[in-house]
Amino acid sequence: MSAGIKAMSVKQTVAKSRAEIFGNIRRGLGRKGNSGEASAEQKQAVQNRLNAQADNLIPQRAQLPHDEQVELFKAMATEAVAELIELDNIALVPQACADWLKTRHIDQLISASSSEINSLDWSPLLNADVDRVERVAQAGDIASLTSSFAGIAETGTLMLHSGPDSPTTLNFLPDNHLVILRRSTIVGVYEEAWKKVRAAFGGTESGLTLPRTVNMITGPSRSADIEQKLQMGAHGPKTLVIFLIND
Amino acid sequence: MPNTSPRVGLFVTCLADMFRPTVAFATVKLLEQAGCTVEVPERQTCCGQPAFNSGDRKTTADIARQTIDAFDGYEYVVGPSGSCIGMLHQYPDLFISTDPYFARATELAAKSHEITSFLFDVMGLETLQEKLNQLRFDGTVTYHDSCAGLRELGVKDQPRKLLQQVEGLSINEMEEAETCCGFGGTFCVKYPEISNRMVSNKTDNISNSGANTLLGGDLGCLLNMAGKLKREGKSIEARHVVEVLAGMTDIPAIGEADYDLASQL
Amino acid sequence: MQINTPFFKERAHDAMEDKNLQRALGNLKAGFPEKRAIAVSRMPEFEELRNQGRDLKNHVMENLDLYLEQFEAKVIENGGHVHWARTSEDANKIILDICKQENAKTVTKGKSMVTEEIGLNDYLEQNGVQPVETDLGEYILQLRGDHPSHIIAPAIHLNLDDVAEAFHEHHKRPKSDDPAVLMQEAREVLRDKFVAADVGITGANFCVAETGSTIIVTNEGNGDLTQTLPKTHIVVTSIEKVVPTLEDMTLFLRLLARSATGQEFTVYNTLSSGPRREGDQDGPENFHVVLVDNGRSEMVGTELQDMLRCIRCSACMNHCPVYGAVGGHSYGWVYPGPMGSVLTPQMIGIEKGGMLPNASTFCGKCESVCPVKIPLPKLMRHWREDEFEKHLSPKAVRYGIAGWAFLAKRPVLYKTYTRMATWFMKRWAGKKGKIEKMPLAGGWTDWRDMPAPQGKTFMQSWKEQQKAGEQP
Numbered sequence: 001m002s003a004g005i006k007a008m009s010v011k012q013t014v015a016k017s018r019a020e021i022f023g024n025i026r027r028g029l030g031r032k033g034n035s036g037e038a039s040a041e042q043k044q045a046v047q048n049r050l051n052a053q054a055d056n057l058i059p060q061r062a063q064l065p066h067d068e069q070v071e072l073f074k075a076m077a078t079e080a081v082a083e084l085i086e087l088d089n090i091a092l093v094p095q096a097c098a099d100w101l102k103t104r105h106i107d108q109l110i111s112a113s114s115s116e117i118n119s120l121d122w123s124p125l126l127n128a129d130v131d132r133v134e135r136v137a138q139a140g141d142i143a144s145l146t147s148s149f150a151g152i153a154e155t156g157t158l159m160l161h162s163g164p165d166s167p168t169t170l171n172f173l174p175d176n177h178l179v180i181l182r183r184s185t186i187v188g189v190y191e192e193a194w195k196k197v198r199a200a201f202g203g204t205e206s207g208l209t210l211p212r213t214v215n216m217i218t219g220p221s222r223s224a225d226i227e228q229k230l231q232m233g234a235h236g237p238k239t240l241v242i243f244l245i246n247d
Numbered sequence: 248m249p250n251t252s253p254r255v256g257l258f259v260t261c262l263a264d265m266f267r268p269t270v271a272f273a274t275v276k277l278l279e280q281a282g283c284t285v286e287v288p289e290r291q292t293c294c295g296q297p298a299f300n301s302g303d304r305k306t307t308a309d310i311a312r313q314t315i316d317a318f319d320g321y322e323y324v325v326g327p328s329g330s331c332i333g334m335l336h337q338y339p340d341l342f343i344s345t346d347p348y349f350a351r352a353t354e355l356a357a358k359s360h361e362i363t364s365f366l367f368d369v370m371g372l373e374t375l376q377e378k379l380n381q382l383r384f385d386g387t388v389t390y391h392d393s394c395a396g397l398r399e400l401g402v403k404d405q406p407r408k409l410l411q412q413v414e415g416l417s418i419n420e421m422e423e424a425e426t427c428c429g430f431g432g433t434f435c436v437k438y439p440e441i442s443n444r445m446v447s448n449k450t451d452n453i454s455n456s457g458a459n460t461l462l463g464g465d466l467g468c469l470l471n472m473a474g475k476l477k478r479e480g481k482s483i484e485a486r487h488v489v490e491v492l493a494g495m496t497d498i499p500a501i502g503e504a505d506y507d508l509a510s511q512l
Numbered sequence: 513m514q515i516n517t518p519f520f521k522e523r524a525h526d527a528m529e530d531k532n533l534q535r536a537l538g539n540l541k542a543g544f545p546e547k548r549a550i551a552v553s554r555m556p557e558f559e560e561l562r563n564q565g566r567d568l569k570n571h572v573m574e575n576l577d578l579y580l581e582q583f584e585a586k587v588i589e590n591g592g593h594v595h596w597a598r599t600s601e602d603a604n605k606i607i608l609d610i611c612k613q614e615n616a617k618t619v620t621k622g623k624s625m626v627t628e629e630i631g632l633n634d635y636l637e638q639n640g641v642q643p644v645e646t647d648l649g650e651y652i653l654q655l656r657g658d659h660p661s662h663i664i665a666p667a668i669h670l671n672l673d674d675v676a677e678a679f680h681e682h683h684k685r686p687k688s689d690d691p692a693v694l695m696q697e698a699r700e701v702l703r704d705k706f707v708a709a710d711v712g713i714t715g716a717n718f719c720v721a722e723t724g725s726t727i728i729v730t731n732e733g734n735g736d737l738t739q740t741l742p743k744t745h746i747v748v749t750s751i752e753k754v755v756p757t758l759e760d761m762t763l764f765l766r767l768l769a770r771s772a773t774g775q776e777f778t779v780y781n782t783l784s785s786g787p788r789r790e791g792d793q794d795g796p797e798n799f800h801v802v803l804v805d806n807g808r809s810e811m812v813g814t815e816l817q818d819m820l821r822c823i824r825c826s827a828c829m830n831h832c833p834v835y836g837a838v839g840g841h842s843y844g845w846v847y848p849g850p851m852g853s854v855l856t857p858q859m860i861g862i863e864k865g866g867m868l869p870n871a872s873t874f875c876g877k878c879e880s881v882c883p884v885k886i887p888l889p890k891l892m893r894h895w896r897e898d899e900f901e902k903h904l905s906p907k908a909v910r911y912g913i914a915g916w917a918f919l920a921k922r923p924v925l926y927k928t929y930t931r932m933a934t935w936f937m938k939r940w941a942g943k944k945g946k947i948e949k950m951p952l953a954g955g956w957t958d959w960r961d962m963p964a965p966q967g968k969t970f971m972q973s974w975k976e977q978q979k980a981g982e983q984p
């Protein structure tokens with residue numbers, strides 16, 4: 001009962017706040033349309049701008065032929081302290097994982113269940129006594145493996161997104177995050193990655209509906225909160241390994 | 248390209264008027280050397296900055312009108328301070344666009360220049376080069392970029408380019424030459440302790456530069472830094488840049504004793 | 513949070529006497545400004561990006577109602593909830609209500625200045641909900657019962673030993689003075705908190721109207737754990753953070769990282785667009801956005817509207833010589849430095865906040881590094897004008913200005929006065945060329961000498977020369 005009254009009062013607070021906030025803004029802007037709102041033309045102008053999805057200035061840096069974009073990606077990712085392992089084809093990923101984990105005495109790999117990952121022959125892990133488990137990550141997990149949606153050359157950034165076969169916890173909770181990146185998915189700048197996102201998730205009735213989360217990741221976790229001195233491995237992965245597939 | 252003998256109104260600035268007339272005389276000399284005809288309008292006082300920065304807009308506008316009237320008709324207005332000339336550039340903001348003074352303020356702003364910027368950017372180095380090349384100044388200087396000149400008027404390379412023409416003079420840049428010295432007009436008396444910290448940082452950087460002369464383009468900053476150097480017992484001399492460019496360095500530096508003048512009192 | 517802004521001068525004095533603080537502040541100068549300068553030099557288009565950032569934010573503010581409506585509609589469409597909060601009290605009430613609905617005992621928190629602004633932690637604690645700060649800097653401060661002194665490096669006022677001491681006391685582990693060990697300790701302790709939390713609260717750097725997304729920009733990854741693991745994610749942010757499209761957000765991401773830490777890009781840029789989707793194995797089941805106003809809507813259409821462009825990068829304070837001398841706590845409330853000197857009077861009132869916009873030399877360094885070109889000195893002057901009009905300026909200032917203005921508006925009188933004043937000062941200095949102490953000039957002469965005038969005023973000498981027919 002009392003909770004109900006409280007909930008009502010919060011609801012009223014929100015409604016009152018909303019009305020006051022919009023009232024202040026419209027007054028401040030001198031809105032002259034119906035009931036003090038923006039005019040139809042002003043509304044249309046904003047819709048047009050939203051629909052245009054126009055690029056702003058795009059720096060020259062990554063406006064390059066694809067091969068050079070890949071080189072730039074490698075340089076920038078390395079500068080951001082990601083570990084880069086190049087492989088000639090995706091079939092080599094299981095062995096590369098096995099080698100990397102074995103060297104560090106890690107015996108479990110928490111894995112995304114994308115078709116890209118599941119279609120591989122994972123026997124090299126068994127041979128190395130590493131257990132591959134498909135699940136969300138939990139506290140205490142040492143290493144995870146995921147696919148990625150794109151690589152962005154401009155700053156050596158990976159783009160990943162959530163989905164049924166790619167739990168987000170895999171990107172943040174384990175100490176080591178291993179990511180598969182196909183050379184063909186590397187783009188120059190963020191704007192090109194958004195175009196890929198629009199192609200994959202747009203075109204619905206209500207325009208673009210993004211996955212729950214889109215992650216842009218540039219190197220492993222870090223903090224400089226103690227005396228402004230940079231330390232690697234704060235709360236997210238201490239190591240970010242990129243398997244770059246030169247397919 | 249200016250005409251051959253532009254008529255220039257000198258904006259003296261309060262501090263040059265009261266503390267260091269040499270700076271104003273040096274400015275006149277340089278302008279004349281560069282081919283200008285210089286006049287000093289009688290009805291000028293202060294640019295109005297103390298009122299403007301204290302939030303007294305009405306008084307600022309009153310003083311602005313007086314200054315606009317005083318400098319009516321000159322082709323250029325030139326002063327030895329980025330701060331005061333920067334203030335003249337703010338005048339249009341004080342009037343609504345239908346006020347006749349708005350147009351006149353805009354006109355004044357367009358023709359007002361800080362001295363080193365005027366000499367280098369408007370008159371051109373060639374008008375002065377011969378005179379500068381005849382000068383000699385044996386010493387190492389360091390240059391403080393005063394905030395208003397630097398950030399409001401873009402004065403950075405001009406004084407250095409002019410100084411480079413002087414034989415024997417070398418420039419040692421200090422660390423953080425572009426950081427405020429802590430003067431800030433009324434700031435230095437409203438927040439003396441913070442101001443003191445800022446000027447102490449500045450004098451450290453000045454000493455560390457290894458220069459024996461500090462130069463700058465604004466007397467406010469120079470009085471502040473010279474005063475601190477003196478209090479700290481440092482032997483670095485402080486001068487306005489025009490004193491060097493006009494060859495008037497035989498006059499004692501800022502805050503140095505001048506027995507001859509004193510004995511005349 | 514308690515308002516100590518009226519004691520700015522006293523706090524600044526203490527700060528400048530505090531050797532440990534001064535040592536810690538020394539790290540600032542060598543850190544952010546130098547890194548920013550390098551990052552900017554690697555991006556030749558940076559100046560044009562700043563212009564576009566300014567223009568785009570102006571466009572947003574001129575259409576703020578429309579973009580907020582679009583954002584709200586899209587969040588709801590994504591399955592999230594939007595709550596509007598006119599005041600801090602409203603916001604706290606809304607957030608507590610959500611926590612109660614979830615029977616929340618503990619909430620984890622990503623770094624958020626808006627939650628500092630509304631005083632959320634105290635409010636939750638008073639109402640039986642334990643907030644746990646997870647950003648390393650904020651965590652250190654929470655252990656110490658302290659508050660941020662900087663908007664992106666909250667613990668910049670502390671030294672290594674302060675952190676070591678706090679951890680030793682609270683973690684009951686052997687004291688270490690190795691930052692790497694201390695960070696590992698925090699990582700381990702907070703792991704359990706992340707997992708146990710019922711609700712995760714983060715801020716947002718931007719809200720994308722097109723997609724109904726909020727984005728957080730972090731280096732540690734704590735914000736991501738905060739918003740991914742609990743059942744409920746609450747985003748607490750403010751109304752001016754909205755941007756039109758993903759492309760527009762991108763413009764600001766390019767500006768933000770470089771202006772803030774001097775990084776090419778921040779490690780984690782994470783978009784949140786509602787609760788977990790069908791088939792998702794993790795992520796929050798409930799997604800709330802609390803949009804805080806707190807005086808911002810009143811800035812629209814006024815001179816202060818320019819301040820709504822601020823993207824909270826901290827470049828202004830990193831480059832401010834006053835901030836560098838006195839540190840963030842001297843400012844006495846949530847937002848320090850030049851941006852704080854403009855924003856604080858709006859939020860706590862000019863009567864209490866008036867010290868801040870006066871504590872500037874107007875050197876303009878802040879404006880010159882601002883990624884969205886906010887005319888910070890001009891806005892500080894706006895507050896001085898407001899103070900002056902309301903007769904709030906100190907009497908000494910008002911009378912001083914009035915006396916000076918009386919003379920400055922009367923050129924003949926002015927010349928007489930300046931001649932006398934100059935003569936007096938010259939006499940006072942005697943043969944020394946400088947004045948070490950003078951009545952009414954203690955503000956100056958307590959700290960530095962006053963160089964003596966040369967003798968006559970220029971106007972006097974000039975007139976004499978003209979009369980004598982001499983050429984100077």
